[in-house]
Amino acid sequence: MTWAPSRQAALAQLSVFIPEMGEAYARTRSFDLGPGARASVSGLSPWLRSRLLAPEEVLEAAIGMHGFSGAQAFIQQVFWRAYFKGWLEHQPDVWERYQAGLAGALNQVAKDARLAARYMAACEGQTGIPCFDAWAGELVGTGYLHNHARMWFASLWIFTLKLPWELGADFFFRHLLDGDAAANTCSWRWVGGLHTQGKTYLARADNMPKFTRGRFADTPELSGEAPALTEPRLAAKRAPEMSEPRWSGQRYALLVTEEDGLAETLPLPHPPEVILVLSAPSERSPLGMGELARGFVTGAVHDCAARSGAKFGVPVIPLTDDTWAAQIADAASGHKLEAVVTARFPFGPTRSRVRKGWSTDGLMNVERIEIADPFDAAVWPHTKAGYFKLKEQIADICARGGFGLRAAAGPGPQV
Numbered sequence: 125m126t127w128a129p130s131r132q133a134a135l136a137q138l139s140v141f142i143p144e145m146g147e148a149y150a151r152t153r154s155f156d157l158g159p160g161a162r163a164s165v166s167g168l169s170p171w172l173r174s175r176l177l178a179p180e181e182v183l184e185a186a187i188g189m190h191g192f193s194g195a196q197a198f199i200q201q202v203f204w205r206a207y208f209k210g211w212l213e214h215q216p217d218v219w220e221r222y223q224a225g226l227a228g229a230l231n232q233v234a235k236d237a238r239l240a241a242r243y244m245a246a247c248e249g250q251t252g253i254p255c256f257d258a259w260a261g262e263l264v265g266t267g268y269l270h271n272h273a274r275m276w277f278a279s280l281w282i283f284t285l286k287l288p289w290e291l292g293a294d295f296f297f298r299h300l301l302d303g304d305a306a307a308n309t310c311s312w313r314w315v316g317g318l319h320t321q322g323k324t325y326l327a328r329a330d331n332m333p334k335f336t337r338g339r340f341a342d343t344p345e346l347s348g349e350a351p352a353l354t355e356p357r358l359a360a361k362r363a364p365e366m367s368e369p370r371w372s373g374q375r376y377a378l379l380v381t382e383e384d385g386l387a388e389t390l391p392l393p394h395p396p397e398v399i400l401v402l403s404a405p406s407e408r409s410p411l412g413m414g415e416l417a418r419g420f421v422t423g424a425v426h427d428c429a430a431r432s433g434a435k436f437g438v439p440v441i442p443l444t445d446d447t448w449a450a451q452i453a454d455a456a457s458g459h460k461l462e463a464v465v466t467a468r469f470p471f472g473p474t475r476s477r478v479r480k481g482w483s484t485d486g487l488m489n490v491e492r493i494e495i496a497d498p499f500d501a502a503v504w505p506h507t508k509a510g511y512f513k514l515k516e517q518i519a520d521i522c523a524r525g526g527f528g529l530r531a532a533a534g535p536g537p538q539v
């Protein structure tokens with residue numbers, strides 16, 4: 125499977141996978157048959173992550189062909205992503221805590237040569253555990269890992285190699301094409317027993333041959349236990365701010381970032397004057413980003429910018445990495461802009477970067493209007509607690525028309 129950073133490529137893969145979203149997915153999705161054999165899963169995550177593909181159109185396609193109950197297993201997985209995103213919005217200190225934990229762990233690595241050697245061996249696929257080493261290479265070489273491999277890998281990282289979980293989450297985040305602050309951080313926490321407190325995921329050597337169809341039959345002794353990680357109590361949950369922006373007549377620019385590859389379909393009252401493109405991805409890690417992930421994210425932003433410019437017939441201004449805030453201030457004065465409109469930033473590096481830049485770089489007089497995605501707005505109220513609270517609502521959300529909310533998204537596949 126290959127991932128081109130365009131909506132066209134996303135729609136092509138969606139069309140290919142629609143027939144598999146029913147019973148076939150439920151039966152085979154847990155099998156990781158290796159990089160050359162990915163037919164059991166959709167591979168849609170990089171496009172969903174950059175929102176070159178909207179979750180509602182993927183769900184609509186699945187239900188359209190297989191019916192709600194026929195596509196249950198697939199629908200559940202799509203909602204897992206939405207769940208983690210909403211959950212993190214309710215619990216922002218988890219993101220801050222992860223970053224602090226990562227900084228602390230990298231500090232330890234700098235001071236402790238033995239830890240550094242074990243950490244490097246893990247990232248370079250030199251641990252001597254064949255499956256783990258293969259997955260480390262696959263991650264760096266392709267930017268993707270099957271979900272089951274991600275679970276095994278994280279479990280081995282934490283419980284067999286006994287490395288800090290934040291370093292593993294960072295390794296994933298740097299290299300995954302679909303690297304996502306919420307899905308990645310929460311999944312690592314889930315494996316380590318921090319998400320569902322006390323419940324961990326233990327990788328077992330005896331199920332690997334079955335679910336890899338014999339690829340990793342020679343897995344050596346792994347940790348037989350997975351004692352849950354612990355942490356200080358989290359702050360009380362708070363509802364994410366999702367208020368509807370009140371605006372109508374302002375002259376504005378549409379700002380396209382890696383958080384929304386369908387920015388041109390946001391509910392905008394009238395066309396923008398100009399499209400601003402923050403094309404360089406925000407660094408996901410103090411260690412930077414893998415080349416493949418960086419290339420995908422940058423390409424996805426450009427794809428959206430080109431569509432947006434063509435749709436509204438307005439100029440597209442690429443912003444450079446270090447002078448973007450000054451460029452926005454210049455564009456605001458040159459185009460007499462009163463506001464910059466963009467998709468609401470979820471927790472993650474783009475949000476930190478843009479909001480910080482706004483308060484410090486001469487943009488104080490340009491209103492920033494962040495528009496919440498309607499699908500997120502439908503899902504997030506049910507993501508305060510465990511996934512099962514959301515699961516109870518899925519049929520309702522689907523029936524109530526969580527779909528089609530960004531109907532202007534351009535041509536979807538015919539089903």
Ligand SMILES: Cc1cc2nc3c(=O)[nH]c(=O)nc-3n(C[C@H](O)[C@H](O)[C@H](O)COP(=O)(O)OP(=O)(O)OC[C@H]3O[C@@H](n4cnc5c(N)ncnc54)[C@H](O)[C@@H]3O)c2cc1C
Binds near residue numbers: 274
């Ligand atoms: C340790 C770990 C780290 C992860 N990091 C990320 C990440 O950074 N970004 C990310 O998008 N997913 C992450 N996942 C979730 C999951 O592994 C990927 O979404 C999935 O493997 C993507 O492949 P696919 O598109 O072929 O999935 P499919 O099986 O075809 O599923 C369809 C869609 O459902 C969603 N989905 C499927 N499984 C999950 C899941 N377990 N949790 C959340 N959403 C899911 C994805 O959007 C996916 O594209 C992580 C899982 C683990 C265990």
